[in-house]
Every structure is written in C-alpha cells, then in structure tokens.
Amino acid sequence: DRPRHQGMAKNTNMRWRLPLVCLLWEVAMIVLFGVFVRFGAEADAHWEEEKREMNLTSDIENDFYFRYPSFQDVHVMIFVGFGFLMTFLKRYGFGAVGFNFLLAAFGIQWALLMQGWFHSFKDGKILIGVENLINADFCVGSVCIAFGAILGKTSPIQLLVMTLFQVTLFSVNEYILLNLLHVKDAGGSMTIHTFGAYFGLTVTRILYRPNLEQSKDKQGSVYHSDLFAMIGTLYLWMYWPSFNSAISDHGDAQHRSAINTYCSLAACVLTTMAFSSMLQKKGKLDMVHIQNATLAGGVAVGTSAEMMLTPYGSLIVGSISGIVSTVGYVYFTPFLESRLHIQDTCGIHNLHAMPGLIGGIVGAITAAAATEDVYGKEGFIKAFDFTGVYQTRTPSIQGGFQAAGIVVSLLMAFVGGAIVGGILKLPIWGDAAAENCFEDGIYWEVPEDEESDAYHMHNPAKPASP
C-alpha cells in the first residue's frame, strides 16, 4: 500500500534541517542547564566543608574514586562499544559510529536533566556528580540499542527525535521501577535492555519498509568491517563487568557485580561458539553470532549481578543466554522479518530483548530466593534497601515487584515505541529511499575512490523495484 517508487520524491538533504535541530536543542540544553543543573556536594568547591560535616577523613572517600574508573569503562561501551559494533555493514561505517556519536552526545545532556529531575532534584536544582554521568550514559545505552534495530534506515534527524522521546520515556519508566516499585536493576536488564530493545523493535515495526530488499546487497559485511565490529564487541564484553557494577553500592556489591558478570560472559562465549557452529551445515562459525550473542551473558545478569547470584549461577545464566541469543539469530530474526514485518538490522531482539527478559526473570527469582542466611542480617537489608517504608517487604514480595518491573518496561516500550514510531513516520525528517538504505553516501561525504557505485540515485526512467 506504500507507493511503489517511494524513493523518487525523497529529499535527504540535511542542510538546514539537521543544523536547525542540533542548534535548537543545544540552546535548549544550555538554558535548562543554566536554570537547573549545579555541581553536587562532592564536585563543588565547598567540598572541604562537606567533608567535615560528613566526618570524612580523606579525599579518597569522594564518590569520584569509587565510580570514576567504572564510569570511563561505561563511556567507552557507549561510544566505542555500540559505535563500532554497528560498523559491520560494508557501506555504513560512518553512519554507525557517527550517528551513534551524535545521538549519544545529545542524549546524555537530556538524560542528565530528565534523570536529574526524578532523582537528584533538591531545592529547585539538579545536583550532579559522577553517578549522574554514569546514569546518563546508561540511559543513552537504551537509545543505542534501539538504534541497532533501525540502523541504516533513518536520517540523523529521526535519530535525534527518537533520542529526545526515548530518553524521556526511559526516565519515566526508570522512575516507576526504581522509586515506585522499589525494584533493583543496577545493570539495567529491564530499564535499559528490555525497554530499549522492545522500544526499538516497535519503532522499526512502525517504520516497516516493504521494499528493503532493494538494498539487500548493502546489508552484508566485508572482511574488514567485521573486524571493526569486533572492536565494538570486545569493548562491550570486557567492560560489561564495569557496566553492571557501576552504580551498585560501594564495597561488596560493586565487587560482586563485577565477578558475576565476568563469569556469565565467559560462559556465554562457549555456548555461542557451540551453537554458531552447530547450526551451520558445514559447522563454520558466523561472525554475526560471535559479534553479538557473546554479549548476551552481560545483559542477562544485569539485574541479578549485584545479588548473591553466585559464580556458578552466573555461568548457568550466561550459558543459557548465549544459546538463546544464537538460536535467535538463526531462526527468530528471519521469522520476525518475514512474518511480523520487524526489520531488525542488528538483531537487537537476540542480543538485548530476549536476554533482557531473561535478566529480569533471573533477577526476580534471585530476589525471591534471598535469605538472611545467605546475605547476613545487615547485608540482606542493604542489598534490597529494605528500609523505611520497605522495611517489611519480604523476598518473595520483592520478587513479585521485580516481575512487575518487567511488565511495566514492556508496556512502556510498546506504547512509547508505537507513538514515537508514528512521529518518525512523518515525511519531514529526510529519511532515505529503500534502495539507498545502509549507504553512507546519502548523509556523508564519502572518499572519492569509493564513491563510484556507492549508491544508486533514483532514475525515474527505470523503476527501482522491478
């Protein structure tokens, strides 16, 4: 029912639209930061006084030293990890790493505000410190995930619009989960992965392109683009222990999160390799699986890593998620595309959606199974923040709320994704025709040598789809 020559009239010239959006939004950020954002006590020059008040004897007690190394690792995951993971496409490396850069740079500013209003608002000001930077990166992580579903099929303006809305919805969802449901989700299996992935999948469903096979030849990789993508994979894989532990409580919780994640990821690599080989006729390994499914183990312990999941529990979760994810790439992705019209460029359904759900469920179970014996009396209360109004919450009730968190995240993702997808479908954002998808030449100056046969200008005399 879409016009056959959809590409014909497409105007992808960004000259005024993109600058306008970028500059307008940056000005908005400056104004809002000017009104609202100030340094938190640990980053403010009044720190010496604060130290005395809090009875701290050393500067090393500043939260900076507890979290900054983890922050930097997370930062690398967002910009190099996600950015390069998506460079696997032969002709979309600039777009992958460049647009990821753009949306994340905008997203972290907006996330500082949105999350700040919900969590760090005091006397009319948002007070920020290193933990806010991590949370902003986390929030943007969910946008990078959604970007994976629509990679190559959207204009930079669409990405900025999506970022604006998704960061907003993310923050609302996060507030409901963490503050209203009092759910634990330090590594974001629910808030980041489940929400981000189903949001992105819904958006790409709404933006369904029936003629996408016109750019089939550009949807693959070349040898070196696969190696570039491995840079992204490895940085995500290596730093995921930092991701899952970055905002956990000081001390044992951070330590434990890192260990659990390390174990889960290690196991995930072996089951991914096993199934990648097993599901191919000639038993050859597929780089798509190695680049993606090896990471499912990090997603799947996102909620439970800071709990007493135990190292063998992590191995089990990691093993299962590697299998689920690899099987997903082989069987589910083609099914989603052909039957449900969900065109998922990077396979985020396999890497984030399903493992995210596993993560939420494992988290609920682990919480429900918690005992004072395992955690110690103090550790039990500290691990689940069973203080104040939550003093009487039992593990099984906590498990129920954790499960509710999954449902809420899914609902927010579906409803939010549908609305935002509808907005992105407006014909004003400059997205490319189907035959020009997955092609850097549309939005980027591409080095001349390779611009030859780089993309197909629509020739009205020759119908694009036969």
Place this chain on the structure above:
Amino acid sequence: DRPRHQGMAKNTNMRWRLPLVCLLWEVAMIVLFGVFVRFGAEADAHWEEEKREMNLTSDIENDFYFRYPSFQDVHVMIFVGFGFLMTFLKRYGFGAVGFNFLLAAFGIQWALLMQGWFHSFKDGKILIGVENLINADFCVGSVCIAFGAILGKTSPIQLLVMTLFQVTLFSVNEYILLNLLHVKDAGGSMTIHTFGAYFGLTVTRILYRPNLEQSKDKQGSVYHSDLFAMIGTLYLWMYWPSFNSAISDHGDAQHRSAINTYCSLAACVLTTMAFSSMLQKKGKLDMVHIQNATLAGGVAVGTSAEMMLTPYGSLIVGSISGIVSTVGYVYFTPFLESRLHIQDTCGIHNLHAMPGLIGGIVGAITAAAATEDVYGKEGFIKAFDFTGVYQTRTPSIQGGFQAAGIVVSLLMAFVGGAIVGGILKLPIWGDAAAENCFEDGIYWEVPEDEESDAYHMHNPAKPASP
C-alpha cells in the same frame, strides 16, 4: 626560490642516521636517569615509614590510587588517541601511528627529566611518581599536536629532533606559567594546546613546501582509513574528562573537572554536526569535522574545567568551540595554506590553536569572576592556591596573570617554533621530496600487494614538477 627538482637528490635512507639518533639519545637518557631519577616517597620501598610520618592509615591514600586510572586514560589518548586520529591519510597509517609511537616514547623520557628538574628536584635527585608520568604524557601531547601540522612531510629523525627541543621549550614555558605567573592550567589549554599548536604551525610554516600539490592524491582518506581515525577521535573524546582532571587537586577538583569536560564535549558534538552539515552544499556531514572539531570542547575547557565553570558554562564553551573549529576547517585552513603558506595537515589550527586560545581566555574570565561566595572560603583559597606569597592575590589579578600566560605561551611557540623550524630545515635529516610526502613506502616496509603504485621513485628523465 627552492630548487625545482627538490626531490631528485633527496636521500631518505634512514639506515645509519635513525639508529644513531635513537641509540645516542637512549644512552643519554640512561645516563641522565642514572644520575638524577629516583622513586618518589610513594613509590619507594620506604613507603611504610613515610606513611607513619604522614599519619596515613591506609595504603589507599597513596597518590597512585587517586591518579592511576586517569593516568592510563591519558596514556591511551597519547598513543592510541593521537596515533589513530592521524591514520586518516590513505597511505600514511604506519607513519601516523608508528612515528607518533616513536616520538612519544622518546618524549616521555626526556619530559620526565625536564619537568623533573623544574618541579620534582630535591637534594640533587628527581623524585618521580604517578603524577610525573601524567605530566610527561601531557608534555608529549603538545608534541603530538605539533606533529599533526607536519604529518607526512618529515622524516622520523626530524620528529625526534623536534621532540627534543619542543619538550625542552614546553617545560620552560610551563615553569614560567605555573611557577612564576602562578597560573592555573590543569588541562593545559595554554601550556599544551596553545603552545603545541602554534609551535607546530610555525614549524610547518618554516618548512613550507611549494610543490606539495604533487602529492595531492595522497592527502585524502579512504573509507577504512576514516574509520581507523574514528578510533582515535573517540578515545580522545571519551577520555578527555580524565585528561583535564588528571592532575587537579584530590577530591572535588578532580570530580568537577571531569564533569565540566564531559558537558563541554557533549555540546561540542552537536554544534560540530550542525555546522558540518550547514557548510556543505548538499548538507552532508564531513568526516574531517567529526573526527576533529568534536574534540574542541575538551581543549576549550582545559584551563577552566577545575574551576567553578558550572555545567551550563561548559555547554556554552563547548558549543562555541565546536562552531569555531568547524568553521576553521572550512574557511581558515585553505586560507592559511594559500595566503600564509602554512600547510597544516591535520588542521591543528582548528582543533588545538583556536580552541586553546578560547580555553585560555575562558580560564582567565572564570578566574577573574571567582568569589568566596561561589567557592566557599576554603575552597576559594584551595582552588587558586592563594597561599604563601600569593595570599593577597585577588581574582581579577589572577585573571590578568592567566591572560599573561596566553601571551607568554604564544611568544614561546612562535620564537621556539621559528628556531626549531630553522634547524629542521637543514638538509641532513632525510625528509622526502614533495612528491613522496604522505607515503609510508619511503620509511616503512609496506606489504607487497599494495606497494605497486605506492610511491613514485624520482625519474631524472621526467621532471617531477611539470
């Protein structure tokens, strides 16, 4: 006035010259280190006694734990950041990353000595610790910047000679600024960027090559070389908060520097994208801008990041520097080359020189605007070290000295660059002919497959310049 066939007689064989310089200088380093360099108290085996004397209760108070993570980030910026940023040239990837490696490895040794004599000299010995390593990396950063201007046009020996002199001059300039003018410049807007960039621009002016258009075809990028360069860009961008906070005071100052830099860089990406698109006829983004101008925000808060610049102040500075830098690439670089004969391969004028000046000015203004109200009584004194003989210095006087620091850095850069440029112009260093610039095959064994048509051996029968 230079001979037309300048390339004809050029001897680029490094066989004895390069080894001689490398070995001679390494021996000199060993001798000087032997005479002067020892471990500082926190790295010496007498640390247990030191701890007691300083009343420290825990090993975690060792400066190592305050600064080592930042040091490693800075280290990555110098070697991977600068190294890969410069791999954008299609035929000069080995030279970019390899020569950067060489000059930085030599430079950090010499910088440990030079800066050590000025700042860590006690009882005839230079006592080093992790902060010295950071400062050595910083110093070498200014050489990497200058290298960007002459990239592809110099021999490795010239680079080593330049490093020797530039590190020396850097250290003198740094001493004047930090110790004599009592200027604050933790992220080095003045000492590293302004000095390094104008030094490099002066050197490349002196080394002007009138026939450089003979290697025009090699001055561009190819698709994958642009992706390699993005590795450099992203690591510089992500770790810049560590750069600007690495040697700030423990506690709030490090924390604040990181936040300000994070904000500035985020804003810079948006304005860079906006102007990159706006200044192209078809609105397409240019990888040169994305690779470079997005980093200007880090340079431009180098001086003020540890001050109470505030997050919105950082957004403003970052936004402006992104615009200035992108405009510079489009308009200033061609102007500098055609009118002023400044051939600036990487456009360091746009990435380091102008943003460095902005950084110095913003620092002077921020210092001049400081009040006890904003910083707190103690914080005010601590932030600007208004102790001892500087006890009576007022913010406005400090602002004046900050401004003087810019002027001194510029003078040192121009005078030093002119002298060093003159030295590098001597015909003994083995630089290549104009038609062989930007070509790895001159100084590197290049894999055979690609050596075909890799570079042009001068054919006396056929004049090189028509």
Place this chain on the structure above:
Amino acid sequence: DRPRHQGMAKNTNMRWRLPLVCLLWEVAMIVLFGVFVRFGAEADAHWEEEKREMNLTSDIENDFYFRYPSFQDVHVMIFVGFGFLMTFLKRYGFGAVGFNFLLAAFGIQWALLMQGWFHSFKDGKILIGVENLINADFCVGSVCIAFGAILGKTSPIQLLVMTLFQVTLFSVNEYILLNLLHVKDAGGSMTIHTFGAYFGLTVTRILYRPNLEQSKDKQGSVYHSDLFAMIGTLYLWMYWPSFNSAISDHGDAQHRSAINTYCSLAACVLTTMAFSSMLQKKGKLDMVHIQNATLAGGVAVGTSAEMMLTPYGSLIVGSISGIVSTVGYVYFTPFLESRLHIQDTCGIHNLHAMPGLIGGIVGAITAAAATEDVYGKEGFIKAFDFTGVYQTRTPSIQGGFQAAGIVVSLLMAFVGGAIVGGILKLPIWGDAAAENCFEDGIYWEVPEDEESDAYHMHNPAKPASP
C-alpha cells in the same frame, strides 16, 4: 615421513566436534563452580561484618578499589591486546581475534578453578575476588602467547584442548614457583612469558608441518591488517604497567611496578626502531618489529618491576630487550624454522621467550642485590615476604631461588609442551591441510565478496605439493 597429500583426507568440519567440546566443558565448569566456587569475603554480602572484624572504616578499603582499574586494563590486554596483535595476517583476522576470544573465555573459567584450588581454597571452597580474576587473566595470557606460535595452523578444538592442559600446567608451575620456591614474579616473566612461550614453541615443534610453504602467500600482512595489529600492540604497550603492577602489594609496590614498566617500555621503543632500521638494507622500518619488539620491555621487567629496579635500571633492561627481540625477528626466527623446524607464526620466541628469560635473570639479580639500606628495614621484609619460615632467607639465596624458578619453568614448558603437542597431533581434532593454513574460510563464514580465491579446495587430480 608424513604423507605427501596430507591435506586430501583432512576433515575440518567442526559441526559436531566443536559444539560437543564447548558444551561438555561448559557443563563441567558449571558443576565444578557449583561445588567449589564462592564469593570471597570482600565480594560477599557479609562484607559489613567482615569490615568490622578487620577494623576497616571505609568501603574504599575493599580490595576492589585497589585492583579493579588494573584488572580492567589486563582484561583489555588479553582480549583486545593479544586478539588484535594477531590480526596482522591478511586472511586470518577472524581466527586471530575469534579463537583468542574462545580460548581465553574458556581458560579464565578453568584458571579460576585451578589457581583457586592452589591458592584460595578454604574449608572446601574456592573463595574468589578481583585478584582471582586478574590471576585467571594472567594464566590465560600464557595460553594466548602459546597460541601465537601455532596461529593459523590449528583447529579451534586443538586450541581448547591445549588451553585445558596449559592452564593446568601453568597452575602447577606457578604453585611450585610462588609457594614452594617462594619466588617473586608479579608480572610473570617466568610463570607467564617464559613458560607460555617455550610451551608454545615446543607444541609447534611437535606439530611441525613440512609443507607449510604451500600457504606462504597467506603468511603475510596487508596494509590494513597491519593497522589492526597496531591496535593490539598499543593496548598491550599502554596497559603493561597495569599488568606488571596488578597483583603487587598495595601501595608503593603497585606504584613502583607501574613506573618501572613505563620506563622500560619507553626505552624499548627506541632501541627497537633503531635496530629495525639498521638491519634492513634500505633502512626502512618493519611493522613486524614495531608491532612486537616494542613490547619486549614489558616482558623483561615482569619479575623485577615491583623491586627497587630503579627507573634507570628499567631503561637499561628495556633497551636491551628491544635489541634482543628485534635481532631475534631478523636472524633467529628464520633459523628456528629452517634448522630446528620450529614454525613460530608470531615470533613469540622473540617477544616472550627471550625477553622472559631476561626478565627472570634480571629479577634474580635484582633480588640478590637487595639491601636493607635500599628498601628500608620494613620494606625489605615486605618486598620479599621474608616472614615465617622465610625469615632467615638472604637476598643472595632469594636470587638463587629466583634462578631456580627459571629452570623449573623451562622444564615444565618443554615436558608439558611435548606431551600436549603429542596429544594435539592425534588426527581427530580437525586441523587444516598445509595449503589451507592461515585461512579464515576453513572455520569461518567469510563475507562473499572476498571468499573468491580465498582458499584452495584440495583437488585430488592435482598433487598439492609439486
């Protein structure tokens, strides 16, 4: 004496074998972890009680904060460092980075168990924390080294089998050195490099392939594969200070190790460049040397970095190791291949074996030369753990034991390597024929564009070796 058409009957199909091995071993890991592995006190939820017992006043005293940044650096070295270092081959990038990923992910799990039984076993349980993660990475590092010798010539199953045995032998050797001989080897010159390299060299000797020249054309690099390899080189180089200091004692020892390693590596770059240029007729630099020999300085201070080697001592050691390593690439590697039938793909003899021996010897000398004057009374005892039954050990005796550690490591490597090599020679593991070595297409799905002429299917009508 091997059959001439060795390739003919080779079955490289991994479809059932690889999945079987991966899944079987992962199940074994899960069972063993379930029985044995638990969180150590600092990662367990009982930490609050532990803190009180140990009289710690702050969470920052948790070992996590002393070691986690170094752990992450080491982690990057194992997966990106070794992985990408080996991508230099033009057609074996997937195998280099992918198989390294596989073997390391398995290896760290098995190492957690093996090392745990030897060093962290308490009341029937292995109690793990961040130091165990580092040690597991270290152990796997020795496998990555051995992988370098056989790169391109083995099937993934062979690599998994080798990893199983090598991790076991590593742990035994490490136990003998650290616990029985009471040897210091924080950076692993002996346990990691000497053992790993001679083990790998022995294995590759046993697996000698007389017809390997059939794949000569694939043993080289292409321009971009050399740049990918430089990513590995630089991350190894930059993070080596973290490697050598990661498990040193808190405080001065970690601090000192980092400084010594930094100095040694810097010097090594200069002598490598010098000799690389000197040993080529035209004085051109060779990327093989720059990629590898520049790292020898890190290997060669692995034992002594935490001792009072002093910065100038480090420069001397680094300088020498760069020379030895570069000379090794030019003269020893061809000799080893032609005379001793040791086919060493990555030249680990030059990068790890010889520098590892140097490191062991330097460590022995530095230990033997230790005095209470240099270390301080307390520092002396702490540096060498001269407590308990070792209370009466003198420096010269310690030096003797250090030297014994080298001999033991060598013996373990030769004997172990011979046995494991024999096992790997069984014709059941699916290794490729000589003409298909160094070729990703055997075990990987390779993007179509490049699969053409990617590898040679054996044609029975045409003998493979003329």
